Amino acid sequence: MRSIRPSYIILSITCFLLIIISFQVRAHHAFAAEFDANSPVKLSGKVIKIEWINPHAWIHIEVADESGSSQIWMIEGGTPNTLIRSGINKNSIKPGTEIIVRGFQAKDKTCKPACKANGRDITLSNGEKLFMGSSGTGAPRDGTDPRELKR
Amino acid sequence: MHRLLIIILLLLSNVNASDQTDYVLSFDVHGIMEHILYPSSAIVWGNAGYVITEDGEQSLAPTTEEEWHNIEDHAAMIMETANLLILPGRGPNNEEWIRLSKKLAVTGELAFKAAQAKDVDALFDAGGAIYQSCLACHERYIVPNE
Numbered sequence: 059m060r061s062i063r064p065s066y067i068i069l070s071i072t073c074f075l076l077i078i079i080s081f082q083v084r085a086h087h088a089f090a091a092e093f094d095a096n097s098p099v100k101l102s103g104k105v106i107k108i109e110w111i112n113p114h115a116w117i118h119i120e121v122a123d124e125s126g127s128s129q130i131w132m133i134e135g136g137t138p139n140t141l142i143r144s145g146i147n148k149n150s151i152k153p154g155t156e157i158i159v160r161g162f163q164a165k166d167k168t169c170k171p172a173c174k175a176n177g178r179d180i181t182l183s184n185g186e187k188l189f190m191g192s193s194g195t196g197a198p199r200d201g202t203d204p205r206e207l208k209r
Numbered sequence: 210m211h212r213l214l215i216i217i218l219l220l221l222s223n224v225n226a227s228d229q230t231d232y233v234l235s236f237d238v239h240g241i242m243e244h245i246l247y248p249s250s251a252i253v254w255g256n257a258g259y260v261i262t263e264d265g266e267q268s269l270a271p272t273t274e275e276e277w278h279n280i281e282d283h284a285a286m287i288m289e290t291a292n293l294l295i296l297p298g299r300g301p302n303n304e305e306w307i308r309l310s311k312k313l314a315v316t317g318e319l320a321f322k323a324a325q326a327k328d329v330d331a332l333f334d335a336g337g338a339i340y341q342s343c344l345a346c347h348e349r350y351i352v353p354n355e
Contacts, residue, residue, distance in 0.1 A: 106262065
């Protein structure tokens, strides 16, 4: 019986790995691709714009700092239909009102034209606290996502 | 030995010899996402929803026949992308892969019908359904840190 040459084994393994790699799909929006799990933020500011769009809603807030200047932050939320299930609709967050958002800043921290963050939970002006993030995107399991308990 | 090696490779790649001659696979799955599925989805997503400021609410919905027709075209591409994904030699083509691909076709059809009917709310909901379809597949097949 002839033995299998090592080069054939290496070739087979290489082909197998290439095939596996070709199956893997790059997300246009995995959490880790854009946001930094080691940069948690807690932002308090005035809502200036809401983009109620798919695949993610965005809340723009103006955050004042101690020097008196302000910075615009774009907070990415979940997809609108998941936000609705969390109790947030397009009229829940009123422009001009103050909110508090906890989340994770983008890996790109240049803040041009605005700082970006992935929102986890939001505290509305009436004190109500709601999950505003996305499930299943690889965001840190920080206990804010009610869906985590079922997964 | 050579024959054995070829058989092993074909089994691993889930492709048979006739499949390779029947189709020209110009892109891998990533290429399909980047050049077809994501651009078409972005058209559906970008033409439904609202921008809300202190000045009021602005709808992003199409306002002309041409704009609606453009969405129909891209929704049709989403529907047919499902077939591209299950062409032999492109993806794992197991039961789950095929099920998720067909789910994508269904959500694309929702957008197509919404555009035909010029139904703004249905188009918005279809956009959400398309994303959920994407997410379901990414949760199963995605590379975690990409």
